[in-house]
Amino acid sequence: MQKLRLGISTCPNDTFIYEALVCGLFPSQFEWEVTFADVQTLNEKVLRGELDVAKVSCGVLPFIQENYQLLSCGGAMGYGCGPLLFSSEESATFDASQETLLPGKNTTAALLFRFWFQKTQPQKTPRISYAFFNEVYDALCTKKQKQGVVIHEKRFTWKRDHLGLLTDLGEFWENETHSPIPLGCTVAKHSLGKSTIQSVEEEIRRSLDLAWARPQLVSDFIRKKAQIPDDSVIEQHIRMFVTEFTCNIGEEGKKAIRFTMECSIGN
Structure with a gap:
């Protein structure tokens, strides 16, 4: 049996999609070796070629396309689900002179912040630093950081x-590009070959179908991996980030990916 190294995050949308696959809830033709990590760490692993199949930020695609192929399923894309730029103060306006904390250099959140900044502050250069996504939120809550971009479950709290x-x-991206927000995507190494990649896509779709078929969306597996073990937050997360594009990105999704590639190259 062929062993494949899979990398996904612990976020509810990833664990929802991939639970049946990684937990062996249906017969697989592969032996899956799974790495759970935050999205920036997964981006970096793929940049180094350390994973065969991985869920990564769409923003990293231009830098890995020589070695990896975008899959048509398993990603996070949709409308009304983008990263949010916050202040540590309830009543505040964006201050371009202040540093903004982003959840990883290669994340789509970082790309969308730069896209917004270039469009709205064309004569200025952003002051940026990076941290893990949960650290961004904690820094805002403790007022160690004045501005930051938030993703995943924390956008609900x-x-x-x-x-x-x-x-x-x-929302800014949608208005400017008239396309869905391309947050995350699943990629596979070209070296696996077309037949293996097709089988991987089939198994991801089967895993997703089994997840939707459950009476309850939130399972113990998802709950234990989540940053916020609150079923209502987890269900909101799943319904927001697991969309029709997760099963098949389609033409709209491909359009969004093209815009993302152009923005990434520009940055």
């Missing part, structure tokens, strides 16, 4: 934690 919304980067 900001009102409770008294942060100030500066702008919805996903």
